[in-house]
Amino acid sequence: MAAFVIRRLLGMVLVLFAVSVLVFLIFTVIPNGDPAYRMAGKNVTPQVVEQIRKEWGFDQNLFVQYTTTMKKLFSGNLISYENRVNVVEEIIRGLPRTFALAIGAALIWFVVGVAVGLFTAVRAGRWPDRVVTVIALVGISMPVFWLGALASYYLGYKANIFPNGGYAEIADEGFLSWLHHLLLPWLVLATLFIGVYSRVVRSSMLDTINEDYVRTARAKGLSERRVLIRHVLRNSLIPVVTLWGLDFGAILGGGAILTETVFDLQGIGQYFAESIKRLDVPPVMAVTMFGAFFIVAFNTFVDIVYALLDPRIRLE
Numbered sequence: 001m002a003a004f005v006i007r008r009l010l011g012m013v014l015v016l017f018a019v020s021v022l023v024f025l026i027f028t029v030i031p032n033g034d035p036a037y038r039m040a041g042k043n044v045t046p047q048v049v050e051q052i053r054k055e056w057g058f059d060q061n062l063f064v065q066y067t068t069t070m071k072k073l074f075s076g077n078l079i080s081y082e083n084r085v086n087v088v089e090e091i092i093r094g095l096p097r098t099f100a101l102a103i104g105a106a107l108i109w110f111v112v113g114v115a116v117g118l119f120t121a122v123r124a125g126r127w128p129d130r131v132v133t134v135i136a137l138v139g140i141s142m143p144v145f146w147l148g149a150l151a152s153y154y155l156g157y158k159a160n161i162f163p164n165g166g167y168a169e170i171a172d173e174g175f176l177s178w179l180h181h182l183l184l185p186w187l188v189l190a191t192l193f194i195g196v197y198s199r200v201v202r203s204s205m206l207d208t209i210n211e212d213y214v215r216t217a218r219a220k221g222l223s224e225r226r227v228l229i230r231h232v233l234r235n236s237l238i239p240v241v242t243l244w245g246l247d248f249g250a251i252l253g254g255g256a257i258l259t260e261t262v263f264d265l266q267g268i269g270q271y272f273a274e275s276i277k278r279l280d281v282p283p284v285m286a287v288t289m290f291g292a293f294f295i296v297a298f299n300t301f302v303d304i305v306y307a308l309l310d311p312r313i314r315l316e
Contacts, residue, residue, distance in 0.1 A: 004307050012300040019292045024066050027285045034058070039281050041082040048081065073286055082280040090271055091286060097167050098267035100178075101259065102251040104186040109193035110244055116194065117201025118233060124206055136195035148188045148262035155184060165264040185263045189256060193247060197240060204236035211235075238306060245302030249295040 028035040036053040037044060053059050057068040072078045076088040116136070120129045156164035162184040168177040208214065209232050217227045257269035264270075268287060275283035 001307060005304055008300050008303050012296060015296050016293055019296060020070060020289065021066065023285065023289050023292060024069050027281065027288075028058075028065060028069070029062070039081060041080075041278065041280050052081065069285075073289055078282050078286055080275075080280050080282050082278050087283045087286045090283065091268055091290060094266060094268045094271050097265050098252060098256065098260070098269060100182055101185055101189065101256055101265060101267060102248060104182055105189040105193075105256075106244065106248045106251070108186055109190040109197055110240075112190070113194045113197025114201050114233075114237070114240065116198035117205065118228070120198065121202045121205035121209070122228070124202070129202075132198070136198050139191045139195035142191065143258075144188060144192055145258040145262055147191060148185070148259055151184055151188050152262060165262075167265045167267075185259055185265065188262075189251075189259045197243065200239055200243060201233075201236060204239055205232055208232050208236050241305050242302055245298040245305070246295065249298030250291070252291070252294045252298075 027038075031038065034049070034053075036049045036056070036058050039052045039056065040048050056072070057064040073088075076086070078087040079085070080087050080090075116132060120132050123129045151162075152164060156162045163181050166181060168174075168181040170178045205228075214227060214232055252268075256267065257273050259265075260267045260270040261273055268290070271283065272287040275287070
């Protein structure tokens, strides 16, 4: 197992390096033209452009430009030329809010999705399965921004059950207020994924339930509940773990832009959207790198969890 983990970690480092090169090329080389003008944003003056060109090494070779860009990204010395704020500090400020949104929603959609998938797999072909299938398809089909706007208006503004947007810091307003502000965004963001995960679990369980090792477990006299949980569900979770790791990484990297914007959570996703609106390149580049790194890191985490769920994978 240790050798498997080391191989995956080394592979992650190589992929992260490739991602950093790709992000650098996308933002500085591929668009063509002078990257200093793009970096300066909308308020362009010759003096600012010249300062950026020297500061970022755009008047030197690509290797110097790449190393300078990575130093700025990872040293925390990355300044937005649009509003003169430190980009890394802004990301760090929004990170706990995005983490709180992503972790809460991910736990809800994973637990509920697996439970619903197990329920429908056991009752496959019966009316409960059909009803849940229709509900899941409705949940998948609803856009997050539309569902979030409806929930915020009717449950927040009209009924006053939940706060109408905003984020409450635990240190300032306490845990209950923090939970109260995040519960509705969690449910809205999780709704889309619950339908997907329930269908994946159902399909995987129906494929697994007729395997030879499952019939052997039944022949040994194990209870149906133990067979379903210990043998069928455990092996059916492998594709679910894949989805969960990738989706969670994507949300942390800015995939919850619409949810954060609708509920005004001021997380990384909302900061990313506002930076695009302002044509502010440094924050967009930093958040893109941040998101890509999280997706790669969680993909590696998924591979390691794979090996725990199925020892055969360790031999690859």
